[in-house]
Amino acid sequence: MKVLVIGxxxxxxxxxxxLARQGVEVSVAAxxxxxxxxxxxxxxxxxxxxxxxxxxxxxxxxxxxxxxxKPDYVLLCIKVVEHADRVGLLKDAVGPDTSIVLVSNGIDxxxxxxxAFPNNELISGLAFICVTRTxxxxxxxxxxxxxxxxxxxxxxxxxxRILCDAFQPSGIACVASxxxxxxxxxxxxxxxxxxxxxxxxxxLSTNDILSTxxxxxxxxxxxxxxxxxxxxxxxxxxxxxxxxxxxxxxxxYKTSMLLDxxxxxxxxxxxxxxxxxxxxxxxxxxxxxxxxIYALMKLRDSTTxx
Amino acid sequence: MKVLVIGxxxxxxxxxxxLARQGVEVSVAAxxxxxxxxxxxxxxxxxxxxxxxxxxxxxxxxxxxxxxxKPDYVLLCIKVVEHADRVGLLKDAVGPDTSIVLVSNGIDxxxxxxxAFPNNELISGLAFICVTRTxxxxxxxxxxxxxxxxxxxxxxxxxxRILCDAFQPSGIACVASxxxxxxxxxxxxxxxxxxxxxxxxxxLSTNDILSTxxxxxxxxxxxxxxxxxxxxxxxxxxxxxxxxxxxxxxxxYKTSMLLDxxxxxxxxxxxxxxxxxxxxxxxxxxxxxxxxIYALMKLRDSTTxx
Numbered sequence: 001m002k003v004l005v006i007g008x009x010x011x012x013x014x015x016x017x018x019l020a021r022q023g024v025e026v027s028v029a030a031x032x033x034x035x036x037x038x039x040x041x042x043x044x045x046x047x048x049x050x051x052x053x054x055x056x057x058x059x060x061x062x063x064x065x066x067x068x069x070k071p072d073y074v075l076l077c078i079k080v081v082e083h084a085d086r087v088g089l090l091k092d093a094v095g096p097d098t099s100i101v102l103v104s105n106g107i108d109x110x111x112x113x114x115x116a117f118p119n120n121e122l123i124s125g126l127a128f129i130c131v132t133r134t135x136x137x138x139x140x141x142x143x144x145x146x147x148x149x150x151x152x153x154x155x156x157x158x159x160x161r162i163l164c165d166a167f168q169p170s171g172i173a174c175v176a177s178x179x180x181x182x183x184x185x186x187x188x189x190x191x192x193x194x195x196x197x198x199x200x201x202x203x204l205s206t207n208d209i210l211s212t213x214x215x216x217x218x219x220x221x222x223x224x225x226x227x228x229x230x231x232x233x234x235x236x237x238x239x240x241x242x243x244x245x246x247x248x249x250x251x252x253y254k255t256s257m258l259l260d261x262x263x264x265x266x267x268x269x270x271x272x273x274x275x276x277x278x279x280x281x282x283x284x285x286x287x288x289x290x291x292x293i294y295a296l297m298k299l300r301d302s303t304t305x306x
Numbered sequence: 307m308k309v310l311v312i313g314x315x316x317x318x319x320x321x322x323x324x325l326a327r328q329g330v331e332v333s334v335a336a337x338x339x340x341x342x343x344x345x346x347x348x349x350x351x352x353x354x355x356x357x358x359x360x361x362x363x364x365x366x367x368x369x370x371x372x373x374x375x376k377p378d379y380v381l382l383c384i385k386v387v388e389h390a391d392r393v394g395l396l397k398d399a400v401g402p403d404t405s406i407v408l409v410s411n412g413i414d415x416x417x418x419x420x421x422a423f424p425n426n427e428l429i430s431g432l433a434f435i436c437v438t439r440t441x442x443x444x445x446x447x448x449x450x451x452x453x454x455x456x457x458x459x460x461x462x463x464x465x466x467r468i469l470c471d472a473f474q475p476s477g478i479a480c481v482a483s484x485x486x487x488x489x490x491x492x493x494x495x496x497x498x499x500x501x502x503x504x505x506x507x508x509x510l511s512t513n514d515i516l517s518t519x520x521x522x523x524x525x526x527x528x529x530x531x532x533x534x535x536x537x538x539x540x541x542x543x544x545x546x547x548x549x550x551x552x553x554x555x556x557x558x559y560k561t562s563m564l565l566d567x568x569x570x571x572x573x574x575x576x577x578x579x580x581x582x583x584x585x586x587x588x589x590x591x592x593x594x595x596x597x598x599i600y601a602l603m604k605l606r607d608s609t610t611x612x
Contacts, residue, residue, distance in 0.1 A: 200506055201605035212608060216601035219594070288525070292598035295522035299507035302518060 001025065001166060004064060004071040005057075006089050008033045010131040011103055012077030013042045013139045015147065017055035018170040027059035027067060029093070034062050036136035046141035050171055063092060070095025073123075073163055076113075077103045079260075080271035087116040094120055099159050101149070103127055105256070106271025107188050107279060110152045123160045124152040124180040126187055130253070145172040150180030185228035186235055190243050191272045193220040195257035196293045199267070199300060205252035210244065216289070218244065223287045227276060230283035269297045307331065307472060310370060310377040311363075312395050314339045316437040317409055318383030319348045319445045321453065323361035324476040333365035333373060335399070340368050342442035352447035356477055369398060376401025379429075379469055382419075383409045387572035393422040400426055405465045407455070409433055411562070412577025413494050413585060416458045429466045430458040430486040432493055436559070451478040456486030491534035492541055496549050497578045499526040501563035502599045505573070505606060511558035516550065522595070524550065529593045533582060536589035575603045 001024050005016035008030040020026040030037045041056040061067060064074070074093045078084055090100060090113070099121040100113060114122050130142040149164050151157045156176050167174035177183045197209045197217070210217055221240045228235050236242075260267045277294045280287040307330050311322035314336040326332040336343045347362040367373060370380070380399045384390055396406060396419070406423060408416060409431040416430050436448035455470050457463045462482050473480035483489045503515050503523070516523055527546040534541050542548075566573045583600045586593040 197602070197605065200602050202609035204605055204609055208608065209605060213601045213605055216598065219597070288594035289598050291525070292522065292595050293602075295519045296503070296506050296599075296602065299503065299510055299515060299519055302514065303508035303510055 001073070001162070002069065002071040003027070004029060004067065004074045004093055005077060006064065006074060006093060007031075007077040008037055008042065008133075008137070009077065009079075010133040010139055011127050011129070012075065013055065013133065013137075014044065014129070014131050014141055014145070015075065015077065015103065015127070015167075016057070017042060017044050017053070017139075018172055019166055020055055020057070021053070022166055022169055024166055025058045027061065027071070028057045029061050029064050029089075031062070033136035034060065040137050042137045042139060044139045044141060047143065048141065048145070048171075050141065064089070065092035067093075070098050072097070073099045073101050073159070075101045075103055075125075079266070079268055080104050080106050080109045081266035081268055082270070083266070086113060090117065096120075099123055099157075099163075101125055101163065102152075103147070104271065105187070105191060105268055106275060107184055108275040109271050114152060121157055121159060122152040123149055123157070123163065124184070125149045126180070126183055128187070132259070147172065147174040148177050148180065148183045149174060150177035150183065153181060154179050179233065182228070182233040182235070185224065185231070185233050186239065188228075188272065188276055189221050189224045189235065189239055190247070192224050192276055192290065193217045193293075194247070195255045195268070195272055196297050198255040198258035199261045200293065200296055203254075203258060203262070205254055206247055206250060207252035210247055214244065219289045220293065223280065223285070223290050224276060226285045227280040227283060227287060227290075230285050231279055267297075267301070269294075269301060273297060307379070307468070308375065308377045309333070309379045309381060310335060310373065310399055311381045311383060312370065312399060313337075313383040314343050314348065314439075314443070315383065315385075316439040316445055317433050317435070318381065319361065319439065319443075320350060320435070320437050320447055320451070321381065321383065321409065321433070321473075322363070323348060323350050323359070323445075324478055325472055326361055326363070327359070328472055328475055330472055331364045332361075333367065333377070334363040335367050335370050335395075337368070339442035340366065346443050348443045348445060350445045350447060353449065354447065354451070354477075356447065370395070371398035373399075376404050378403070379405045379407055379465070381407045381409055381431075385566075385572070385574055386410050386412050386415045386577035387574055388576070389572070392419060396423065402426075405429055405463075405469075407431055407469065408458075409453070410577065411493070411497060411574055412581060413490055414581040415577055420458060427463055427465060428458040429455055429463070429469065430490070431455045432486070432489055434493070438565075453478065453480040454483045454486065454489045455480060456483035456489065459487060460485050485539065488534070488539040488541070491530065491537070491539050492545065494534075494578065494582055495527050495530045495541065495545055496553070498530050498582055498596065499523045499599075500553070501561045501574070501578055502603050504561040504564035505567045506599065506602055509564060509568070511560055512553055512556060513558035516553055520550065525595045526599065529586070529591070529596045530582060532591045533586040533589060533593060533596075536591045537585055573603075573607070575600075575607060579603060
């Protein structure tokens with residue numbers, strides 16, 4: 001199995017390294033970290049039982065076009081933010097038999113890729129993980145790691161199952177999902193409140209947000225459940241309660257959006273929140289709390305970038 | 307007519323100076339600015355036809371108890387924020403015949419004072435003004451200035467009318483209002499969106515907020531109108547349209563809450579927003595946009611002060 005990982009950020013480096021440790025031939029396409037990764041490879045420091053280990057990619061390239069062969073899978077592991085040219089990055093990576101695997105946060109992030117590559121299999125993936133790139137080629141895996149993969153828009157192809165199985169011996173679970181879009185909505189229940197609120201509050205942790213404004217967090221989560229249901233992906237009735245409960249049990253956590261905001265990087269506002277709002281408008285569900293935090297994030301974005 | 311102004315901030319200094327210029331005996335109770343005002347009085351620099359002038363108070367005291375006589379009117383001109391001990395400030399200022407005049411932003415700010423001084427006449431006032439204290443005893447009057455006064459909870463007493471009349475020759479209009487609580491709701495239509503959004507957006511002017519998120523601003527304004535109506539103070543049907551229109555015509559404006567936030571001073575979150583939200587809950591009106599920005603302001607407050 002030949003895999004190309006596009007993006008040597010935290011997520012791409014981590015999941016690429018897991019496959020490489022199982023003997024998969026994993027190459028990486030790096031951008032800003034190319035010089036370091038080309039020479040030194042990638043070091044993963046994990047606080048879990050994985051421990052610390054080195055990941056030496058099969059090939060390190062700047063552009064996918066430099067690879068001798070097209071891969072069986074290309075894992076696109078970049079944030080879905082403005083100016084991220086996902087189609088451009090994939091174009092030279094994809095042969096007729098290449099499966100495209102998207103590992104990104106958000107809602108409705110697949111359609112653009114499905115339309116650009118109508119003849120390639122599309123696998124959609126979600127990472128449940130705390131992992132950070134601390135320096136070029138340096139990855140700090142703090143906790144969790146479960147991956148969910150499924151064919152887009154639904155079902156589970158043979159190749160999706162093979163990829164999922166390839167992760168299993170790594171010690172990090174990969175869950176094969178017959179309805180990956182529902183899984184995206186499920187994850188959005190958590191992301192939609194905590195990511196924006198961590199930024200809009202001026203930097204609060206998940207725990208601080210929840211312990212002072214639980215009803216507000218619940219109201220946002222409930223709107224996501226309504227939109228998911230009206231979009232054909234009903235979530236279990238206890239979804240909100242379970243998310244609240246598990247967040248109380250987590251250590252206080254800085255969201256990825258807050259980390260991006262503090263570092264002056266683009267935020268996944270559209271992928272996580274904007275697309276959920278647009279879905280809500282499309283299906284005609286009342287989502288005033290989502291509309292409010294979305295409007296505020298757009299105002300926030302304009303002071304950050306304007 | 308003897309008047310005591312409590313608070314030598316921008317609002318108290320300005321309206322006190324207007325009365326003094328009409329021959330009213332105006333004393334002031336100053337706190338942090340006492341030393342300067344005692345020696346130098348107050349300088350008002352107005353960008354309007356008022357021009358620049360000096361205001362020498364009849365007496366400058368630290369505490370109202372130092373005054374030889376109880377005033378006919380005490381104007382309490384301080385922001386209604388946490389730890390502002392309004393009752394304590396008024397206690398030594400008030401004789402049996404003293405009318406208490408509150409000149410402050412917000413909703414439902416009178417009740418605490420009415421309960422603490424049940425035998426004193428209570429006049430409620432609103433200032434529509436851009437005015438800033440630039441240094442101790444230095445007041446910069448940028449624009450506007452209209453004052454609205456009325457008896458609380460409604461009507462217009464003889465003394466309220468007399469005070470109103472005393473302002474008229476100053477060149478700054480004072481409007482006598484038979485329903486000052488409705489006037490508070492009217493002002494809240496503008497304050498409730500623009501004050502919090504200027505802070506939550508990270509510092510946008512009224513114009514930047516409105517030009518990018520007008521539907522959101524309208525949604526907040528409409529909720530205030532619904533709460534006002536359900537509270538017995540219906541506002542004219544074109545209230546929201548008129549507020550939007552006039553804001554587009556204003557120069558880009560930094561709200562008072564944003565100025566407070568940037569200066570690290572307490573914000574009028576409860577007086578302007580929290581009390582409106584509580585009124586909405588009390589009358590059972592759906593106010594999800596107000597609830598959202600209130601929850602976010604509370605989260606914001608906790609990062610500022612916590």
